[in-house]
Amino acid sequence: MGVDLKIDKVVKRYGDNEVVKGLSVDINPGEFFTLLGPSGCGKTTLLRMIIGFNTIDKGSISVNDHVVNKIPIHKRNMGMVFQNYAIFPHMSVKDNVAYGLKNQKVSKEEINRRVDEILEVVKITSLKDRLPEQLSGGQQQRVALARAIVTHPEVLLMDEPLSNLDAKLRVEMRLAIKNIQKEVDITTVYVTHDQEEALAVSDRIAVMNEGVIQQIGQPKVIYSRPVNTFVSNFIGTTNFFTGHRQGNRIDVEGYQFEMNNLVADSDEDVIVSVRPHEFRISDDPTGIKGVVKTSTFLGLNTHYYISLDDGREVEVIDDKESIEIIPDDTTVYLKFKENRINLFNITTERSIIEGVDECE
Structure with missing residues (x-):
């Protein structure tokens, strides 16, 4: 079962530039929640604040009412899928996926069981002995996703995970990601600038601009009843x-x-x-x-x-x-x-x- 993720009045500054401006949102257990907006709007900065790569200047981030502001990254029990996959080129698919479990000192038997289980979920069991260079972009993305969720994180974070794929593969992978997320029932925060992608995968969307959330809602609501001209112009064609x-x-x-x-x-x-x-x-x-x-x-x-x-x-x-x-x-x-x-x-x-x- 997913966890509740609460972001309360968080602020991030770089010098005099405030890139996240007192932002608040509650993300429900098991929800697929997307941060959508143009480049430079603060969405990736917020994602990095959730996992701990960026410090929080004001406000708080909580998981099941437990504030994580001061908790080190490796103790936050969160998984992240990066834009460039960040899988190890010298390791097989199986070893890439097992990497986080080995760091957690999980027994060999349990590692084998959980790796086999997650490879089946992401549908790459037949590729487990291959090196990354022998995989397509979509297959590498599935490896990165498997590695992120095999450790049973409370929250899954995804930063523009499909931007390096061609158009046809992006459509295939967004459906795969949505299905996998629902199967493992994990609270997910997904970052993209692609409106169609956000509409396709999300339970709810937060449209951001200049460090501020403009509107939060279900995809159909965001599209059909935008709260202001920015949202109307950014989502779809008008x-x-x-x-x-x-x-x-x-x-x-x-x-x-x-x-x-x-x-x-x-x-x-x-x-x-x-x-x-x-x-x-x-x-x-x-x-x-x-x-x-x-x-x-x-x-x-x-x-x-x-x-x-x-x-x-x-x-x-x-x-x-x-x-x-x-x-x-x-x-x-x-x-x-x-x-x-x-x-x-x-x-x-x-x-x-x-x-x-x-x-x-």
């Missing part, structure tokens, strides 16, 4: 429009529509976030005028690239079952799926959709 709200009525470039899921009645300028699948293509001139520049048919849907009067080009995903493709250079009008789009106050850049909250 198109921003400026407009004005008067009560429930919104005006965007003369296109007017109503929304019934907004916070208290207000008269304010807004930013409207519309993802490609949240457009409706219409011949009704009350919509936003555009011209089809090109299209791509992908079986389940058609992707249109439409040039607007202001010179912008937007991608529109049409999921209608019609087999007719709109020809290039056709004038169309775009409307929004009002129940799916997101609105933000233009000054604060925060969501004005009812019920959207930073922490779920």
Whole structure:
């Protein structure tokens, strides 16, 4: 059973630069929790604070309510998988995986049992006598994962573990990692800058920027109801429009529509976030005028690239079952799926959709 991991108001400074700014989050037992954000946002620094590579300047980190701030790395009972795998090139797969157990003075019989068991879990039993140079990138990643969890750590930490793999192998390995994590039932903190990867593997995601958590929530919530424009822009693809709200009525470039899921009645300028699948293509001139520049048919849907009067080009995903493709250079009008789009106050850049909250 996984453990509870609590991060409470932690701060990390390098000189005058505060890279983690009073950050707090509770990670549930057995949860696959992802820290997602652009390079330099503080996510790897936080991961290194959890395991003890980086000191904590303020705040605390606790495992099952036991503060670990001052506990040495080798006594924290945590496993880590690095971006570059860090497996020993001169050792066989079996010896690489057994390394941590030998350091713990585990008996030879127990080492053999646990190594065989974990090699079976990560599906590399047939490779146990090979050297790392004889393995593919995905196989090396499985070795690194096996070595990290064979010692039965309370917490598993993973720092961009798939970034060195090609696109096809990344997709395969993220599914494998998710399945293995659930099978061993270990509390896991995973760091990535890849939004698709985070959406695919996570139970919950914390989106970070400049040392601050912007939003925490389940992948679907983060994607469909971002708390601010940063999250909306960082997760997936979106198109921003400026407009004005008067009560429930919104005006965007003369296109007017109503929304019934907004916070208290207000008269304010807004930013409207519309993802490609949240457009409706219409011949009704009350919509936003555009011209089809090109299209791509992908079986389940058609992707249109439409040039607007202001010179912008937007991608529109049409999921209608019609087999007719709109020809290039056709004038169309775009409307929004009002129940799916997101609105933000233009000054604060925060969501004005009812019920959207930073922490779920």
